[in-house]
Amino acid sequence: MAIVINGSGTVTGLSVGGLPDGTVDAGTLATNSVDSAELIDGAVDDSHMAAMAASKLTGALPAISGASLTNLPAQGITDYSVWLLTSSVGLNGSSSFADITANQAESGQPSYSRIGSAMTVSSGVFTFPSTGYWLVTGHFQAGGSQGYARAQLMATTNNSSYAEVMRSQDESGSQSDYGYLQVHGLIDVTDTSNVKVKFQQGGTAGRFDGGTSPPATQFTFARIGDT
Amino acid sequence: MTFTLEDYLLSLHSGSWFGFTNVTNDNSYKKYANLVIHDDTKSKPSESDCTAGVAAMQEDWDGKAYARSREAEYPSIADQLDDIYHNGIDAWKATIKTTKDKHPKP
Numbered sequence: 001m002a003i004v005i006n007g008s009g010t011v012t013g014l015s016v017g018g019l020p021d022g023t024v025d026a027g028t029l030a031t032n033s034v035d036s037a038e039l040i041d042g043a044v045d046d047s048h049m050a051a052m053a054a055s056k057l058t059g060a061l062p063a064i065s066g067a068s069l070t071n072l073p074a075q076g077i078t079d080y081s082v083w084l085l086t087s088s089v090g091l092n093g094s095s096s097f098a099d100i101t102a103n104q105a106e107s108g109q110p111s112y113s114r115i116g117s118a119m120t121v122s123s124g125v126f127t128f129p130s131t132g133y134w135l136v137t138g139h140f141q142a143g144g145s146q147g148y149a150r151a152q153l154m155a156t157t158n159n160s161s162y163a164e165v166m167r168s169q170d171e172s173g174s175q176s177d178y179g180y181l182q183v184h185g186l187i188d189v190t191d192t193s194n195v196k197v198k199f200q201q202g203g204t205a206g207r208f209d210g211g212t213s214p215p216a217t218q219f220t221f222a223r224i225g226d227t
Numbered sequence: 228m229t230f231t232l233e234d235y236l237l238s239l240h241s242g243s244w245f246g247f248t249n250v251t252n253d254n255s256y257k258k259y260a261n262l263v264i265h266d267d268t269k270s271k272p273s274e275s276d277c278t279a280g281v282a283a284m285q286e287d288w289d290g291k292a293y294a295r296s297r298e299a300e301y302p303s304i305a306d307q308l309d310d311i312y313h314n315g316i317d318a319w320k321a322t323i324k325t326t327k328d329k330h331p332k333p
Contacts, residue, residue, distance in 0.1 A: 087233065087245065087246040087247050088233055102243040109252060
């Protein structure tokens, strides 16, 4: 077919591929004139992708391997430590509570290995090594005489006044029987200087057993997420 | 039951007034040489006082073995009341005496 240059400003008679390679540049194409129908599958490779707006990642997304993701915040338990009551503490003999002020040491059991950073303790007050949501537990073994035993987890947010987090009571303690108490709480540690915890004892059942063989009374601290 | 130094110390005061240093994984650290006092208002008992105190607790416990044996064998309070109601005081006393005779007081 002959190529005809019309007086109307058009050219007819061109075959597909009739122009020499490389003769049509970006300036020749009108703005917004090329849509996806003119692109073959796979034509847009990584080097031709500009930054993608988050708004484009909607609807059903393809599965992305976690190994491909970067700069994720720390997840899961990043700190976990176990502390033992190394000597028994005599219960105060009444229904009121008294602080457990001494004999708390990090476990040295052969099977134990701390995750992350350890707590610090001074006169029974535990300080967290970092901010975050911390799951705190206390497990107590009571015994020594007939009566009841009480345990309590206390927390402060101003390093001064403490409030109850959880209280537990057992009434099975006797000279030859044992009672078991558990307290736990989720502590939002927004400031390691001011948010702290301590444990308290009360009751008439004689004592909370302390020692390492077996470890009868222990405290655990698990950081389970960012605050 | 065998009483220990820790048992004696717990009988003196309540709270976390004492502890032991040189903690090991077998409780062998709980001995007088490692004893420390955390509470300034409490005095450290002498080693001889501790030794005598543990011995006294053990003697008291051992001396009441008969009482613990009797307690374990006595009928329940409900059964004893029922015995008294149906059989009278003398029959009840005879029942109790059987246990007392079985475990005589030293």
